[in-house]
Amino acid sequence: MKSGAGDDPFADDPVEPDDGGAEGEPEVPAEESTAESPSTNERADRRGQRDDRDQSRGGDDDATDDTDDAGNSDDGDDEPTEIPWVLRRSRVKEDRDNVHQFFLRDEYSAAEDAIMDAVADELDIREKDLKKLDVREAMVATADAEAIAATLSEWGYEYVD
Amino acid sequence: MITYTTYSEAGGVGKTTTAANLAVAHARRGHDVLCIDLDPQEGSLSYLFEVDDDRSDGTADNLVRHLIGRPKGEFRDLIRETDEAGVDVIPSHNMLENLTRNLMKAAEIEEDMHPDDDYEWPKHEQLLRVLRENDVPGDYDVIICDPQATPGDALNNAIFATRSVLLPVELSGKGALSIRGLDDLVTGLEEEVGIQVGVLGVVPVGFKRTNTQETQLEELKASDFDLPVVFRERASLMQNMWDHRTSAYGVLEDEREPNGEYELETLEKYDDLAAGIEGEFE
Numbered sequence: 001m002k003s004g005a006g007d008d009p010f011a012d013d014p015v016e017p018d019d020g021g022a023e024g025e026p027e028v029p030a031e032e033s034t035a036e037s038p039s040t041n042e043r044a045d046r047r048g049q050r051d052d053r054d055q056s057r058g059g060d061d062d063a064t065d066d067t068d069d070a071g072n073s074d075d076g077d078d079e080p081t082e083i084p085w086v087l088r089r090s091r092v093k094e095d096r097d098n099v100h101q102f103f104l105r106d107e108y109s110a111a112e113d114a115i116m117d118a119v120a121d122e123l124d125i126r127e128k129d130l131k132k133l134d135v136r137e138a139m140v141a142t143a144d145a146e147a148i149a150a151t152l153s154e155w156g157y158e159y160v161d
Numbered sequence: 162m163i164t165y166t167t168y169s170e171a172g173g174v175g176k177t178t179t180a181a182n183l184a185v186a187h188a189r190r191g192h193d194v195l196c197i198d199l200d201p202q203e204g205s206l207s208y209l210f211e212v213d214d215d216r217s218d219g220t221a222d223n224l225v226r227h228l229i230g231r232p233k234g235e236f237r238d239l240i241r242e243t244d245e246a247g248v249d250v251i252p253s254h255n256m257l258e259n260l261t262r263n264l265m266k267a268a269e270i271e272e273d274m275h276p277d278d279d280y281e282w283p284k285h286e287q288l289l290r291v292l293r294e295n296d297v298p299g300d301y302d303v304i305i306c307d308p309q310a311t312p313g314d315a316l317n318n319a320i321f322a323t324r325s326v327l328l329p330v331e332l333s334g335k336g337a338l339s340i341r342g343l344d345d346l347v348t349g350l351e352e353e354v355g356i357q358v359g360v361l362g363v364v365p366v367g368f369k370r371t372n373t374q375e376t377q378l379e380e381l382k383a384s385d386f387d388l389p390v391v392f393r394e395r396a397s398l399m400q401n402m403w404d405h406r407t408s409a410y411g412v413l414e415d416e417r418e419p420n421g422e423y424e425l426e427t428l429e430k431y432d433d434l435a436a437g438i439e440g441e442f443e
Contacts, residue, residue, distance in 0.1 A: 001344065001348065001357075001358060002359045003359070003360055003386070004359050004360070004387070005165075005324070005325045005441040006323070006356070006357060006358050007324050007359070008162060008324070009162075009164060009323060010162050010293065011162075091237050093235070093295070093296070132299040133296060
């Protein structure tokens with residue numbers, strides 16, 4: 001027994017992230033599995049097109065790809081595009097069915113908080129209104145491969161065969 | 162991230178009222194709070210916060226379905242807002258009564274399907290898995306689990322997900338306290354789930370200043386357990402919470418409590434307790 005708070009359950013390595021539930025779900029209704037396939041395809045498309053996108057659109061979700069993506073301009077505009085995604089969605093996880101675990105060393109977890117802070121400042125909104133998931137996705141959307149490679153080299157990747 | 166489980170070995174000692182009042186106290190101190198009600202009994206935290214309407218609907222999606230990896234909907238949709246700003250609740254559901262059976266079934270399937278013959282599906286890690294997969298830590302500052310007052314899978318999941326416990330105790334009657342018993346309880350939990358459990362404190366509830374209780378309180382103070390506050394008996398205030406389905410704060414603000422002035426001191430104690438708990442996590 002330890003007096004005071006226990007370990008932070010959300011700080012250490014996850015328990016078998018893919019255990020249980022995720023696999024073997026005989027009861028998943030058919031429509032759920034089919035609903036996933038188009039978005040998976042779009043995700044694959046998007047990976048190839050990401051470089052062409054301007055930064056402000058980087059955080060857009062799959063559902064808007066066919067309407068606001070210049071590469072697919074011949075697609076039918078059956079959805080209005082005026083309302084930005086973050087206002088249109090009902091939950092921050094809407095359309096984000098692609099779950100990733102984020103393992104961070106302490107210093108980068110702190111750095112992430114600092115980024116949250118700075119981004120909220122930049123947007124002139126309360127930090128509370130800024131969603132970490134959005135920021136993380138925007139980080140991916142705006143990532144600079146060269147800078148990433150440079151950092152990884154510093155961490156020792158240059159010695160990896 | 163502030164995470165803890167309120168637990169007492171005996172029912173009816175004020176575990177749920179303590180959890181509810183602390184949730185409100187944290188929220189009023191500016192935190193986003195998620196309460197997870199793991200108590201299948203009718204008089205649970207979900208009842209107090211009036212979010213228990215789906216509990217007997219067998220077709221409704223509920224936490225148990227997510228714990229066994231058979232959700233019927235989005236996890237986010239399980240979370241209910243309460244009248245108390247900043248306090249959200251994942252309500253209890255009658256399916257929790259069969260949590261053990263459901264977890265065992267799920268384990269059987271998972272273990273059968275796993276390529277490794279020796280694979281053991283971790284039954285008590287499922288709440289933590291669900292919270293992580295749904296990024297709950299990103300959306301809330303405080304998580305309070307309120308399982309029922311019996312050892313078992315709900316308690317083990319709660320402890321494994323929160324790692325810290327707050328132990329409301331009654332110094333007499335059915336909650337008769339033995340420090341030895343508390344020690345054994347915590348050690349037992351640690352062995353059961355294989356982690357070290359942090360004890361945020363023991364909180365005597367309904368203290369009446371009888372000789373027996375005074376003696377027990379002294380013993381407790383001399384023990385290794387931290388006693389952040391002692392709540393005197395507040396029968397009328399607690400009864401009003403259940404009658405009006407609100408927190409102690411709600412009872413006093415709506416002037417439903419005849420001893421309002423006097424009871425403000427009780428709210429201060431909840432504030433202090435909440436602040437003390439937050440301090441342990443810094």
